[in-house]
Amino acid sequence: MVATPIRQKYDIKDISLAPKGKQRIEWAAREMPVLKQIQERFAQEKPFAGIRLVACCHVTTETASLAIALKLGGADAVLIASNPLSTQDDVAACLVADYDIPVYAIKGEDNETYHRHVQTALDHKPNIIIDDGSDVVATLIKERQHQIADLIGTTEETTTGIVRLAAMLKDGVLTFPAMNVNDADTKHFFDNRYGTGQSTLDGIIRATNILLAGKVVVVAGYGWCGKGVAMRARGLGSNVIVTEINPVRAIEAAMDGFRVMPMAEAATQGDIFVTVTGNKHVIRAEHFEVMKDGAMVCNSGHFDIEIDLKSLGAKASEVKEVRNFTQKYTLPNGKSIVVLGEGRLINLAAAEGHPSAVMDMSFANQALACEYLVKNKGQLKPGIYNIPTELDQEIAALKLKAMGISIDTLTDEQNEYINSWTVGT
Template sequence: MNPVEKSIVRDLNLAPNGRLKMDWAREHMPVLNRLRERLSAERPLAGQKVAISLHLEAKTACLAELIRDAGADVAITGSNPLSTQDDIAAALAVSGITVFAKYNPSPEEYKDHLIKTLETKPDLIIDDGGDLVSILHSERPDLLENVKGGCEETTTGILRLRSLEKTDELRFPMVAVNDAYSKFLFDNRYGTGQSVWDGINRTTNLVVAGKTVVVVGYGWCGRGVAMRAKGLGAQVIVTEVDAIKATEAHMDGFIVMPMAEAAKFGDYFVTTTGNKGVISADHFHVMKPGAILANAGHFNVEIDVAALEQMAVSKRVVRKDIEEFLLPDGRKLYLLAEGRLVNLAAGDGHPAEIMDMTFALQALCLLYVHENHDKIGRKVIDVPYQIDEQVARYFLEANGIRIDRLTEEQEKYLASWQL
């Protein structure tokens, strides 16, 4: 059975529109294009099966086709029910990649798509949030036999992997791509910072300047969201549980206070923690009328939506991706994208130039696992520095930027303890 016949997508007739989106993204992904030239000639993944669970949109499609061009048989599914774009899924299916994904599937369909992707019996996996790894280790250990290892895209997935590793239950090596230093800088900070506000602004069509934005969590993603909110003219409040990060937020010029206090002031709330219940019923009780709630973490657990629904006397959709909750005292609170990842559920995700670098890390780390899985062992490893630096150098070269190099004398000086 060929990939088109095996695939589960909403409508293959959408493929031409998906291909247009992919062509646009590819034009702005010079690092992946450089890798494609090399890997399509060398075909280092020939004979390998690769299973991918990522946000299924145009930039992801470019990564999937790169891995296919490197010789692999690729099966792909989404990593969030609201981030799959049906035209992209269709375009990939007709291009020879097996796809199990639809926009807004039922929970049962979403789970089934993940399992069907794993039933292709992959040698390597790329995961986003840890769903593939979780299913392999809990429900379908019968599919573990061929898996050499893989890569994880996001903080939430790495937390799950570290938990498996700690209890010695992890069955294969995984590279923590999210923790690459370059990814912290460009993806988590600049990518999330821009794409979150892209999603919020296109969804609400409301001004940010002069408003108060509460950013929950000041990790790399929170830094980006806060920085862009400030640039849009907002007053920014940061809430944190980590004293060092809170100190950094203060030194960066933001107001820092507990969430119980910040809840009284925010016009916009953006969660970026990866933890559950960071905005809860206690906070809803004191929020201003018209407050807008958005989540920028992987799973829809950061805002306690169940508590908000229980408090509300009515709920209605007032605009695409905006739900209005009417509270007993007459206040209205607005939830974006069902509390799911706002930049992808209500937008197109990170800019192409950002994902160009992130997905180059993914591709090179996948090759690293393929070639070194026996040496790595059953553990979570950081991205090797040479891969991190290589991607950064490719980016600089693609943009015509040159940097200095150490002289031989400088290298000797830095390597010596003597003055």
């Protein structure tokens, strides 16, 4: 019998940062009343007793509340970073020191370390995977087929991850259920739009301290994240241009009052570029060539692939860090392009991610999706499942209650009318 290797209990920057992390986690929790109620129920019911769980997430104060909820629910949980620049090191330290949750995440970790942490997480032999971009699930399928038998299912909360899961299902390699947290109404309507909108501009401002009023901001992609960024940029006085590949979304952007054009044209006009597409090389060599001197580019979509930094680096005669999370690439013609956050998620690289009030609903969805998988173990066929409507409605009702907002309910007469075909108009 081969002995199981002893796993390092954590890999973080500095455990002495824990007291600061605890303060910040508690501050964020003040605005997360829905998840707080779920934490309290989980602590009583222990729905994850005996369940090994891996969470690949941005290690932030908000994620900490989710991790704590899962631990209180009985989960044997491990947390890794989903992005090399998104980890808040004090939060990672607190989760290890105060909550005994193994964390493998360091802000600024290189790709080799990131992939090692993915492998470490899979060494945990998870029954449930909470994923962000489907990297852990993809690695499991490609490299650890023998562990799929242990898996009850996975949850995914990003558009990119859902696209990848759909491709896995089409190719016949998704042999277990996956919960589509991203498309829950209480996730994408709020997290993607209001969370990404505010936190992206927060990251840009923290990295640069520039005035957005009067600037031309180019938003690549008009999904829910792009809508949020465009809306908030306009609110700060920017002249917003939207680029799109989807004709319906392009019409929507135009009717929302934004200029719409191809990136090749927008590249000549923009002062600040924000990619929120989930695809690769949305801004590339031919765009850099025609940009204004000093144009700024950043990403709030997926990983560091949306901006083709390899081609920019190959063109540059000099790369210089001019501020934290701000690098100036000088081109042979004397012009410069400024890259924010190394092309990674600017809202997490230079700021603190989404406000906790909006993540309250997103992580409530994650927690309840995990519980749903456990409750329905063995009953769900391989595939991608939306969050049940009743859970979505429950989260919304809890959030309204916490906000002190009441709404109407149908009368018996109205209920009969709206659900019957026999009652005439």
